[in-house]
Amino acid sequence: MEELKFYSLFNFGLTKSQEKRATFLHKKSIIVDMHYGGPIIYNRCLINFLKKLIRQKKTLPQIINKINQIRTKMIIKGELPEYKRIWDVSGVTIGCKTVGIFDNSPYFFTFKKTLQDIELTSSEITNLNWLNKITRYEDIINTKRLNRHGFILKLENTTQLGLNFKRKIDLLYNLGVRIIQLTYNTKNNVGCGHMTLED
Numbered sequence: 001m002e003e004l005k006f007y008s009l010f011n012f013g014l015t016k017s018q019e020k021r022a023t024f025l026h027k028k029s030i031i032v033d034m035h036y037g038g039p040i041i042y043n044r045c046l047i048n049f050l051k052k053l054i055r056q057k058k059t060l061p062q063i064i065n066k067i068n069q070i071r072t073k074m075i076i077k078g079e080l081p082e083y084k085r086i087w088d089v090s091g092v093t094i095g096c097k098t099v100g101i102f103d104n105s106p107y108f109f110t111f112k113k114t115l116q117d118i119e120l121t122s123s124e125i126t127n128l129n130w131l132n133k134i135t136r137y138e139d140i141i142n143t144k145r146l147n148r149h150g151f152i153l154k155l156e157n158t159t160q161l162g163l164n165f166k167r168k169i170d171l172l173y174n175l176g177v178r179i180i181q182l183t184y185n186t187k188n189n190v191g192c193g194h195m196t197l198e199d
Helices: 002-006 016-028 044-055 060-077 082-090 111-127 137-145 165-175
Strands: 094-098 131-133 149-155 177-180
Touching (some): 060 111, 111 149
Parallel strands (some): 094 149, 149 177
């Protein structure tokens, strides 16, 4: 339990017996988190780099993308061992990793950025022997059985697909994307998002 406190997880106020039962159930279950792209870790090096980007007046998308690139390289090199430890403690088996957002363009969601994110996440999966790409049901079962973690790649919008859906969806499927949300907050070629006043 001390390890959990270190990572500041929410205290549900359970008794010791309830905590023990909850821990047992959690460990036995397959936990799929629809918004979990892996632990977000900032060590001293990343914090200093973040400050540098802010001083350089980089845009928010530029900052997020650069930090993600550097953090992924550090994870692959084993320079952020906390990454796996925090994921283990979280109990999450499978995280659904959003790709294709925070492009530094007026459109925010672009196909180019989607492909870049898939490449970055794929490099993480390829280089970490405890992380799997999830593309089918059997991958989920095997990931749990082997006591590993996995990513399901997803899009939170179809804006980046433009009008040429068929070709791009086939390509994304072949790259491992398995979830595509039709709209986000705004209107696109598929439908109206939450913030669209006229439907």
